[in-house]
Amino acid sequence: MNAKVIGTGWQLPAYEADNHYLATLVETSDEWIRERTGIVKRHLAKEETTTSLAAGAARKALADAGLQAEELDLLMVATITPDTDTPSTACRVQAELGAVNAVAFDVSAACAGFLYGLHIADAFIKSGIYRNVLLIGAETLSKLVDWTDRGTCILFGDGAGAAVLTAASEGGIIAQSVGSNGSKWDVLFCMGRPNRNPLHEDGKESGYLQMEGQEVFKFAVKTVPACIEQVLTEAGLSADAVDCYLLHQANQRIIQSVAKRLKQPEEKFPMNIDQCANTSSASLPILLAQMKEQGRLHPGDHLVLSGFGAGLTWGACVMIW
Ligand code: UT7
Numbered sequence: 001m002n003a004k005v006i007g008t009g010w011q012l013p014a015y016e017a018d019n020h021y022l023a024t025l026v027e028t029s030d031e032w033i034r035e036r037t038g039i040v041k042r043h044l045a046k047e048e049t050t051t052s053l054a055a056g057a058a059r060k061a062l063a064d065a066g067l068q069a070e071e072l073d074l075l076m077v078a079t080i081t082p083d084t085d086t087p088s089t090a091c092r093v094q095a096e097l098g099a100v101n102a103v104a105f106d107v108s109a110a111c112a113g114f115l116y117g118l119h120i121a122d123a124f125i126k127s128g129i130y131r132n133v134l135l136i137g138a139e140t141l142s143k144l145v146d147w148t149d150r151g152t153c154i155l156f157g158d159g160a161g162a163a164v165l166t167a168a169s170e171g172g173i174i175a176q177s178v179g180s181n182g183s184k185w186d187v188l189f190c191m192g193r194p195n196r197n198p199l200h201e202d203g204k205e206s207g208y209l210q211m212e213g214q215e216v217f218k219f220a221v222k223t224v225p226a227c228i229e230q231v232l233t234e235a236g237l238s239a240d241a242v243d244c245y246l247l248h249q250a251n252q253r254i255i256q257s258v259a260k261r262l263k264q265p266e267e268k269f270p271m272n273i274d275q276c277a278n279t280s281s282a283s284l285p286i287l288l289a290q291m292k293e294q295g296r297l298h299p300g301d302h303l304v305l306s307g308f309g310a311g312l313t314w315g316a317c318v319m320i321w
Pocket of ligand 1: 027036037111154155212216217220250251
């Protein structure tokens with residue numbers, strides 16, 4: 001049995017901030033952001049939370065799949081921006097949905113979180129332990145971003161995407177690979193809240209996201225094509241045989257570079273980074289759900305999904321739609 005996506009959904013916060021708005025906060029310009037990243041605007045949470053966005057996307061995915069929340073066996077939320085350190089966002093979403101029969105936990109793998117989640121879902125489904133899985137990528141990165149740092153604040157957006165997977169005898173995920181390299185943890189990290197324990201203060205100063213942008217860029221353009229080539233070999237497919245490559249929406253130039261390395265036309269690499277910016281673990285499921293909604297995915301299509309992020313983490317999979 002393979003894990004097959006049978007429903008998708010997405011949800012973005014109502015508030016939209018364009019590049020001109022960011023130019024009022026930091027020294028930047030619409031032109032610089034568009035040219036270097038492809039981003040035009042992003043949605044930022046004002047009223048919404050990671051939990052509410054996740055639940056919104058999940059309800060749509062369940063309706064799309066024609067499944068009741070009670071039928072879910074496993075509910076995972078890939079996120080690095082939970083509303084509460086504990087309990088997990090997944091438990092809170094479980095309560096919102098009434099997914100009373102599901103075991104619920106979060107997956108922390110930054111922008112590769114959705115790929116890690118697919119990996120876990122596939123393993124549980126293949127083993128026969130669970131049948132129906134809800135996987136959500138949800139983030140409110142706006143709360144981790146330093147809004148005085150132009151090197152990071154222009155990149156990120158908030159949102160959520162969800163996919164319902166079930167056991168299928170045909171199609172679904174046919175090959176996958178995930179990887180981690182913790183020795184490079186410090187090229188993209190967030191220390192979080194300073195520790196005020198009287199026995200041990202940790203001296204943390206910044207609780208905001210910090211990034212060496214060029215290091216991450218170089219890692220992405222090297223690792224993503226290699227990882228995709230690996231899963232294509234495993235699936236016995238050529239790059240030409242793939243109908244659509246859905247990549248983590250981090251930077252338009254990264255996506256273009258991957259297309260070039262794989263010798264594939266850019267038209268096979270759909271993008272929504274212009275509208276959504278980088279929503280970390282939510283970027284792939286939002287893109288997938290929007291593609292489905294727009295009727296751009298057809299039964300039997302060969303799709304490649306790939307992402308990368310802090311950790312460092314990365315992953316790719318091949319699925320037959
Ligand atoms: O999900 C994974 C998350 N992270 C990523 O994927 C990040 C990958 N990296 C990137 O996307 C790019 O490295 C950035 C978009 C972050 C930066 O683009 P870059 O082409 O690598 O620019 P840079 O860091 O080399 O900076 C070039 C110049 C610098 O000025 P000087 O030193 O040449 O005078 C920066 O200070 O651009 C300056 N700069 C900006 N200027 C206007 C950096 N950020 C901005 C900005 N507006 N927002």
